[in-house]
Structure formats: structure tokens, C-alpha cells
Amino acid sequence: MDIRNRKILIVGGGSGMGLAFARQCLDRGARVVIAGRREARLSGARNSLGHPDALETMVVDIAQEDDVAALFERIGRLDHIVSTAADIGGAYQLLPQLDLTAVQRVMNSKFYGPLWLAKHGAPVLSGAGSITFTSGVAAYRPAARGSVVAAVNAALEGLVRALAVELAPIRVNAVSPGWVDTEIWSSIAGDRKDETLQAMAKRLPVGRVGCPEDIADALSFLIGNGFTTGSVLHVEGGHRLI
Ligand SMILES: NC(=O)c1ccc[n+]([C@@H]2O[C@H](COP(=O)([O-])OP(=O)(O)OC[C@H]3O[C@@H](n4cnc5c(N)ncnc54)[C@H](OP(=O)(O)O)[C@@H]3O)[C@@H](O)[C@H]2O)c1
Numbered sequence: 001m002d003i004r005n006r007k008i009l010i011v012g013g014g015s016g017m018g019l020a021f022a023r024q025c026l027d028r029g030a031r032v033v034i035a036g037r038r039e040a041r042l043s044g045a046r047n048s049l050g051h052p053d054a055l056e057t058m059v060v061d062i063a064q065e066d067d068v069a070a071l072f073e074r075i076g077r078l079d080h081i082v083s084t085a086a087d088i089g090g091a092y093q094l095l096p097q098l099d100l101t102a103v104q105r106v107m108n109s110k111f112y113g114p115l116w117l118a119k120h121g122a123p124v125l126s127g128a129g130s131i132t133f134t135s136g137v138a139a140y141r142p143a144a145r146g147s148v149v150a151a152v153n154a155a156l157e158g159l160v161r162a163l164a165v166e167l168a169p170i171r172v173n174a175v176s177p178g179w180v181d182t183e184i185w186s187s188i189a190g191d192r193k194d195e196t197l198q199a200m201a202k203r204l205p206v207g208r209v210g211c212p213e214d215i216a217d218a219l220s221f222l223i224g225n226g227f228t229t230g231s232v233l234h235v236e237g238g239h240r241l242i
Contacts, residue, residue: 001224004029011062011117012084014041015133016182021219028049033075035086058175062113069120080223081121084134085109086216089187090131091148102121103148107237110135110152114159122167130171130229132222133160134215137236157232163231171229173222174175178236180210180242190223207237 008025012018017206027034028051034049035058038043042057049055056157061086062073071079087109090102114133121131138146157174164172179200189196206227216234222228234240 001226003079003224005031006079007031007033007075007077008080008082009033009035009121010076010082010084011035011060012134014038014045014057014183016084017177017180017212017219018082018084019045021084021216022055022062023132024213024216025221026054030054032056034059034068034073037061042100056194059079063108065116065120068113068116072120074242076124077126078121079126079129080133081125081129082088082219082223083114083132085113086134086184088149088184092145094145095147096154098131098148106148106152110149111155113158114156118159118163118167122170125170127169128175128226130223131163131167131173132219133174135160135174135176137176137239139176140234140240141242149229152213154192159173161230168229171226173228173230174232175215175218175219175222176214176232176234176236176237178204178210180212180215184214196197197233203242205241208237210235210237 001169007032010018010022013022014036022032022034025113031054034054039059046057049227060067068153087105091106133156135153135156138150144151181197185193199207214235218233
């Protein structure tokens with residue numbers, strides 16, 4: 001699809017997969033808004049992305065419905081909304097160590113946040129527009145310590161299917177990544193990030209973990225393919241087969 005001059009909001013665009021997708025969209029001529037909670041992170045992303053005339057940054061915490069409503073008032077008309085937002089580090093715990101705050105942070109970033117984005121974003125989307133969220137392989141291959149993330153990813157996918165019906169003709173989809181080398185692993189594995197990712201790579205049929213660009217490619221497909229809605233696109237190196 002030709003995305004020149006299309007306007008695309010990427011929540012989570014300050015890092016990881018969202019940043020890779022922002023780069024791809026800008027290189028293809030789109031106008032991009034990257035959003036997240038931390039101004040410093042967005043400024044760093046702005047400096048690395050270039051295309052200053054086509055790029056805006058906006059601070060938002062998608063956990064806060066008022067914040068999300070205000071974001072869309074500032075942005076105006078949009079063609080596509082994508083969220084790769086996640087705040088999950090503290091929730092990777094066995095049940096005895098789980099506390100409500102960490103659980104709520106996952107819910108806020110990966111369930112309530114997408115819900116508010118859809119509620120307040122759908123009215124500013126063009127009829128040919130789309131909304132794409134990011135779930136994850138934990139919903140299909142749960143691991144000990146990952147119960148909350150597994151459950152929230154599954155809930156998000158249920159939401160996607162329901163919204164695809166309710167918001168039609170706007171298309172609503174999710175990409176479900178497997179293990180991808182991004183900053184998120186610093187919050188999960190700390191200084192064991194590299195060895196953790198290397199061990200994971202050996203277990204996957206493709207022999208490597210993902211890179212953010214693998215997921216950016218999938219997001220491009222989902223926003224561009226007009227016959228895809230209510231779908232979950234798995235980009236996980238064969239993880240569900242092992
Ligand atoms: N990396 C993997 O291996 C993997 C595997 C499966 C699924 N996933 C999923 O893929 C998505 C992208 O992951 P990633 O690795 O690219 O993560 P990442 O680099 O940590 O990026 C997450 C982004 O979300 C933003 N964010 C978090 N909470 C937010 C909130 N409440 N409001 C607005 N922005 C918020 C963060 O910015 P601020 O902190 O500045 O807000 C950050 O830029 C996530 O949904 C993740 O669960 C990742």
C-alpha cells in the first residue's frame with residue numbers, strides 16, 4: 001500500500017518495535033506521530049529518526065482515558081493507529097510475589113490503554129483506516145512467571161476480534177510477536193539479557209530471536225491489507241511449534 005502522506009499514530013514509537021515501525025513509515029513517506037509517557041525517550045527517538053517535517057512527538061499515558069481523549073483532540077484526523085505499548089517488567093513473577101500494582105501496569109498498557117485508544121481514536125479515523133495492537137506469544141506458550149502477560153495478551157486478542165465487528169469498516173488487528181531483541185528484555189532479564197536471548201535463539205526453528213524490523217514488516221502488512229480484520233498475525237520464528 002502507498003502510505004505517502006498517510007497520518008499514522010504509533011503509541012510506543014519511542015523504542016523497540018514501535019520505533020522500527022516509525023522509521024519504516026517515515027522512509028515510505030508517511031506522516032507519523034510517535035507517543036509514549038517519557039518526553040526524553042521521544043526526543044531521543046526523534047533525533048534518531050530524522051524526517052523532522054513529517055514527525056511529531058506527543059506525551060501520553062494510555063492508562064489515563066482523559067489523556068487519550070486529549071491526544072486525539074490535538075492530533076485531528078488520522079489514517080492508522082498502532083500501539084506497541086507495554087509496561088510489563090514488574091509482572092514477571094511467580095504468584096506468591098505478584099502484587100496488584102505490577103498487574104495493573106500490564107493491564108493499563110496492554111488492555112485498558114488499547115480500549116481507550118479504540119474508543120477515542122475510532123471517531124478520528126478515516127473509513128479506510130485501521131487500528132493495530134500488539135499481543136504476544138505468551139498467550140500461546142505461557143511460561144512460569146508469565147501468567148499475567150499471557151492472560152492480558154489473550155484478552156487483547158479477544159478485544160481485537162470484537163472491535164473488528166463493532167468498528168467496521170475500520171479494520172482492527174493484532175500482531176503477536178515472539179521473542180524479539182528490544183529494551184523490554186532489560187526490564188525482564190536485567191544484565192542476563194544477552195545470554196537469555198542467545199539461549200532462546202537456539203530453541204527456535206528459525207535459529208534466531210526476532211529483530212524489531214521483523215515486527216515492523218508485519219505491522220506494515222496489517223495496516224495495508226484491506227481484506228484483513230479481526231486477525232492475529234503471529235511473527236514468532238516458529239515459537240508456537242516448540
Ligand atoms: N520484545 C519481545 O520479546 C516481545 C515479545 C512478545 C510481545 N511483545 C510485545 O510487543 C510490544 C512492543 O514491545 P517492545 O519490545 O518494542 O517494548 P519496548 O521497547 O519496551 O516499548 C514499549 C513502549 O511502550 C511505551 N509505553 C509503555 N507503557 C505506556 C503507557 N502506559 N502509555 C504510553 N506508552 C507506553 C514505552 O514508552 P514510555 O515508557 O516512555 O511510556 C515504550 O516506548 C509490547 O506490547 C510487548 O508486550 C514483545
